[in-house]
Structure formats: C-alpha cells, structure tokens
Amino acid sequence: MPEHTVKAYSEELEALSSEVARMGGIAESAFSDSLAAVVRRDTRLAREVVARDEKIDEAQREIEHRAIRLMALRHPYANDLRQVLSAWRIGIDLERVGDLAKNIxxxxxxxxxxxxxxxxxxxxxxGKFASIQLKAVLDAYSSRDAKAAVGVWSHDEDIDRHYNALFRELLTYMMEDPRTIGPCAHLLFVAKNIERIGDHCTNIAEQVHYLVTGEELIRDRPKRGDVAAAPPAGEP
Amino acid sequence: MPEHTVKAYSEELEALSSEVARMGGIAESAFSDSLAAVVRRDTRLAREVVARDEKIDEAQREIEHRAIRLMALRHPYANDLRQVLSAWRIGIDLERVGDLAKNIxxxxxxxxxxxxxxxxxxxxxxGKFASIQLKAVLDAYSSRDAKAAVGVWSHDEDIDRHYNALFRELLTYMMEDPRTIGPCAHLLFVAKNIERIGDHCTNIAEQVHYLVTGEELIRDRPKRGDVAAAPPAGEP
Incomplete structure (x- = not known):
C-alpha cells in the first residue's frame, strides 16, 4: 500500500475507535441520568433521556457504516479485522444500553x-454498581486493557446478586401492600433493565478481551439467573 | 472473475442464506416449545428448550463467521453486500429470539x-400471535417477499395490544390474591419476553425489506409502549 493510503487506513481505524468511545460516553450519561430520574422522581429528566436516545441510535448507525466501509474497501485482517469487528459489536451493545436507559x-x-x-x-x-461496570469496561476499551475487561466480566455476578435481592424485596412490598403492585411491577422491569445493562457490560468486556488478545473469553460462565429468585411455592 | 469463482461465490451466498433459514427453524421450535411448556406446565419440555439454546448460539456464530469470510474474501457490494449484512443481522435477532425462548x-x-x-x-x-409473526417473517425471508415483510412489520402493534392487556390482567390477579404475586411476577416477564420476540420479528422484517428493496423501513413507527399500561395512580 502507498504510504498515504496506509496512513488514511490507520486514521480510519482510529476514527472508528473514537466513535465507539464517543458513543460510550453518550450511553453512559443516558444510563446515569435515567437512574437519577428514577431515584429523584424527576420526570423532566426522564423525558430528556427518552428524547436523547435518537443520538445513540445515530451513533450506532455511524459505527456500522464505517465498519462496513472499512471491510469493503480495506479488507482488514488479523488485528485490524478485530478492531473493526469489536467496534461494530460494541456499537450494537451500546445501542441496547441506550434502549434500556430509555426504557428505565x-x-x-x-x-x-x-x-x-x-x-x-x-x-x-x-444502579451505581452497574454504572461503575459500564464506565470500567469503556475505559478498558479505550486503554485496550484485557485484564480490566476480565475484571468487569467477573463482576457481573454481583449485579445479579443485587437484582435477585431487589426482586425479592419488590415482591415483599407487593405482598404487604397491594396498592404498591402497580408501581412495583414497573420497578421490577427497571431492576431487570439495570441487570441487562450489566449483561451488555459483560458482552463488551468479552469484545475488549477478544480485541486485545485475539481470544474469546469462555461464554458460559456460571450465572445465577433471577428465575431462581422466586419465593418458594406456597409462600405468601 | 473466472466462472468457477463466480459459481463458488454465489454458492457461498446461498449457503449463508440457507444457514439463516435453518437457524430460523430452530429458533421457531424453541419459541413454540417454550410456549407449550408454559401453557401445559411441562417442566421437562422447559428443560429441553434451555438445553437446546446452545445450538442456536452456534448457528449465530456460524453465520457471523461465514459473513465475515465473505466480506473479507469476496468484497461484496450492492445486492450481494445486502445479502451478507441482512443474514448477519437476522442471525443476531434470531439468537436473541432463542435467548428469550430460553428465558421463558x-x-x-x-x-x-x-x-x-x-x-x-x-x-x-x-404467544400464538407472536409465533405466527415469527413464521411469517422467516417465510418472507426465504421467499424474498418485501410485501409480506411489511405485513409482519405493521402487525407488531397487535402484539403490543395483547401484551398491554395481559399486563393489566396480571396486575389485577396480583391485587385480588397476593399469593399469586410470585408466579405472576414471573408471568409478567414471560409476557414481556413474548412481546420482545415480536420486536425481533419487526427487526427481521426491516432486514427483509432492506434486502429486497435496498431501502430502509421508517424506524420510528408509532409504538404503544407497555409503560402506559399501568393502572392509574391510586387504583387498588
């Protein structure tokens, strides 16, 4: 490749990576604002988060567009191909983080x-725990730090533990005072959405690990499903 | 391109498409079996569905692998590029359909x-309605039928209506008899998972439309969110 082409190519890869980092920042604020909205009962902020989701979707389309162009014109392989693929996949995960924040x-x-x-x-x-995970995995991506990514990946169980405790707590509230059933049902989904954001952090961590090392993290790490969190049958 | 290369290329595209159809079939059975398991209270069948999910994940990895190889070696463009991209994206949606069936x-x-x-x-x-949608959109993919895809796409609101009615019904049950709160909370998520499978059918429909026509369906069709389905504040 002529030198200016090589330069343009590596610049395109860098631009793709920056776009992912930028998108990560937007998704991070959307999530923390959605949490602030639910905790502070701030309906105006909630509305703002919903309205902002379009920006996240746009960023995802932009990343996909750049990734496709790079693959079509530059035929990346080895480390370069991993850069393109991981950016593409992380974009998909971040788009869903945005969706979940919007849903919260x-x-x-x-x-x-x-x-x-x-x-x-x-x-x-x-929520704070999940926010820290999201920030940590985005930092791991920016610094190409596989070890930090593994750290995030192995902490997912803690979010699941939080979720299971909250699930039980919500059910108890509903049982004690049926008037809370309506809002608690929505809070069940808020908790679930936070837990799913944790799952996306794990996916992103897998991508960072793959990007840096070329190897996949084992997919089926043991996971406590919330479905085990129901009170035993017959319990009031 | 020499003739045998052209032939091999079009065979690879066809094989990719068949793999998507095959994966669609597996996801379809997983979903209908998960519904049968919940309706017939069939724990053994439920266990089978959970165990089978690995096959769906494998199929998705296979599709992605083929898509990457095609992009790297064949540099597809125009209609061919759309075939590769839509297969890749539909694979991602079907993998999630499988996950949701496993969760049910x-x-x-x-x-x-x-x-x-x-x-x-x-x-x-x-569930039956969502199953029909899934079958219809997979048929639309196989027959490259953009009109049928638009049909699926525009029926998503009906699933949302079902979901909203079920959400209200579940809340009423919980309020009437607090002993049902535990199982009903899980049924809330079952209903949500079915609704999300409907969303993936819509995504797949968008991909079929894009594949056949080269044009995107408008993304922001008005959607009734379940979040409007809460009983008014203060209602018992």
Missing part, C-alpha cells in the same frame, strides 16, 4: 404518577 | 412450582 426513563414517568415507594436505596446501589 | 422456559420451571394460575388462555393467544 419511560417507566420512571409512569412510576412517578404513584405515591413514592421506599426502594430508592436498593435501586440506587444496584 | 427457565421461568416456566419456577412458575410450575406454584399452584396453577388461570391465565393460560391469554398467554397462549399472545
């Missing part, structure tokens, strides 16, 4: 129509 | 530990 925000608008429920702290601490 | 099956195992709840018919009719 939408539910917040409904939850705020009911009387407040004293679950703020549990949601807040679970 | 996992929850079925828990739900079956409780006394039966008389919601079978609502779940069954919603």
């Amino acid at each position: 925000a939408k539910r917040t608008k409904v939850i705020n129509e009911f009387d407040p429920i004293d679950l703020t702290q549990s949601i807040e601490s679970m | 099956a996992k929850r079925t195992k828990v739900i079956n530990e409780f006394d039966p709840i008389d919601l079978t018919q609502s779940i069954e009719s919603m």
Whole structure:
C-alpha cells in the first residue's frame, strides 16, 4: 500500500475507535441520568433521556457504516479485522444500553404518577454498581486493557446478586401492600433493565478481551439467573 | 472473475442464506416449545428448550463467521453486500429470539412450582400471535417477499395490544390474591419476553425489506409502549 493510503487506513481505524468511545460516553450519561430520574422522581429528566436516545441510535448507525466501509474497501485482517469487528459489536451493545436507559426513563414517568415507594436505596446501589461496570469496561476499551475487561466480566455476578435481592424485596412490598403492585411491577422491569445493562457490560468486556488478545473469553460462565429468585411455592 | 469463482461465490451466498433459514427453524421450535411448556406446565419440555439454546448460539456464530469470510474474501457490494449484512443481522435477532425462548422456559420451571394460575388462555393467544409473526417473517425471508415483510412489520402493534392487556390482567390477579404475586411476577416477564420476540420479528422484517428493496423501513413507527399500561395512580 502507498504510504498515504496506509496512513488514511490507520486514521480510519482510529476514527472508528473514537466513535465507539464517543458513543460510550453518550450511553453512559443516558444510563446515569435515567437512574437519577428514577431515584429523584424527576420526570423532566426522564423525558430528556427518552428524547436523547435518537443520538445513540445515530451513533450506532455511524459505527456500522464505517465498519462496513472499512471491510469493503480495506479488507482488514488479523488485528485490524478485530478492531473493526469489536467496534461494530460494541456499537450494537451500546445501542441496547441506550434502549434500556430509555426504557428505565419511560417507566420512571409512569412510576412517578404513584405515591413514592421506599426502594430508592436498593435501586440506587444496584444502579451505581452497574454504572461503575459500564464506565470500567469503556475505559478498558479505550486503554485496550484485557485484564480490566476480565475484571468487569467477573463482576457481573454481583449485579445479579443485587437484582435477585431487589426482586425479592419488590415482591415483599407487593405482598404487604397491594396498592404498591402497580408501581412495583414497573420497578421490577427497571431492576431487570439495570441487570441487562450489566449483561451488555459483560458482552463488551468479552469484545475488549477478544480485541486485545485475539481470544474469546469462555461464554458460559456460571450465572445465577433471577428465575431462581422466586419465593418458594406456597409462600405468601 | 473466472466462472468457477463466480459459481463458488454465489454458492457461498446461498449457503449463508440457507444457514439463516435453518437457524430460523430452530429458533421457531424453541419459541413454540417454550410456549407449550408454559401453557401445559411441562417442566421437562422447559428443560429441553434451555438445553437446546446452545445450538442456536452456534448457528449465530456460524453465520457471523461465514459473513465475515465473505466480506473479507469476496468484497461484496450492492445486492450481494445486502445479502451478507441482512443474514448477519437476522442471525443476531434470531439468537436473541432463542435467548428469550430460553428465558421463558427457565421461568416456566419456577412458575410450575406454584399452584396453577388461570391465565393460560391469554398467554397462549399472545404467544400464538407472536409465533405466527415469527413464521411469517422467516417465510418472507426465504421467499424474498418485501410485501409480506411489511405485513409482519405493521402487525407488531397487535402484539403490543395483547401484551398491554395481559399486563393489566396480571396486575389485577396480583391485587385480588397476593399469593399469586410470585408466579405472576414471573408471568409478567414471560409476557414481556413474548412481546420482545415480536420486536425481533419487526427487526427481521426491516432486514427483509432492506434486502429486497435496498431501502430502509421508517424506524420510528408509532409504538404503544407497555409503560402506559399501568393502572392509574391510586387504583387498588
């Protein structure tokens, strides 16, 4: 390849990577704002998060567009191909993080129509944990740090533990006071959405590991499913 | 291109397309079996569906692998590029359909530990509707029928309507008899998973439309979100 072509090529790869980092930043704020909205019962902020989701979708399309162009024109292989593929896949995961944040925000608008429920702290601490995971995995991507990615990956179980505790807590609230069933049902989904954002952090961690080392993390790490979190049959 | 290369190329494209159709078939059975498991309270079938998910994941990796190879070696463009991209993207959607079916099956195992709840018919009719959508969109893919894809796409609202009705119904059950809160919470997620399978049918329909016509369906069709389905604040 002539030198200017090589330069343009590596610049395109870098631009792709920056676009992923930029998108990561937008998804991160959307998520933390959606959490702030639910914790502070801030309907206006919730509306803002919903409106901002279009920017995240646009960023994903832009990444895909760049990735396709790179593959079509540059025929990347080995490390370069991994850069293109991981950017593409991380874009897909971040788009879903954005969707989940939007969904939390939408539910917040409904939850705020009911009387407040004293679950703020549990949601807040679970959300904070997931936010830290998201930030950590985006940092791992930017610094191409496979070890940090493995760290995020292995912490996913902690989010699941938070989720299972919250699931039980919500069910208890509903049983104690049936008037809370409506808002608690929405909070169940908020908790689930946070847990799923944790799953996407794990996916991104796998991509970072693949990008840096060329190797896949083992997919089927043991995972505590929330479906085991139901109170035993017959319990009130 | 020499003739034998052209032939091999078009055979690879066809093989990719067949792999998508095959994967679609597996995802379809997984989904209908997960529905049968929940409706018939069949824990053994639920376990089978969970175990089978690995096959769907494998199929997705195979499709991605073929798509990457085609892009790297054949540099497809125009219609060929659309074939590769749509197969890749449909593979991602089908993998999630498989995940959602697995999740329905996992929850079925828990739900079956409780006394039966008389919601079978609502779940069954919603599930049947989503199954028909999935079959229709896979047929549209196989026959490259953009009009049929638009049909699926525009019926997604009907699944949302089903879901909203079921959401309300479940909340009513929980309010009437707090002992049903545990299983109903899991059924809420079953219903949500069916609704999300409907969303993936819509995504696949968009891909079929793009594949056949080269044009995107408008993304932001008005959608009734389940978040509007809460009973008004204060309702018992």
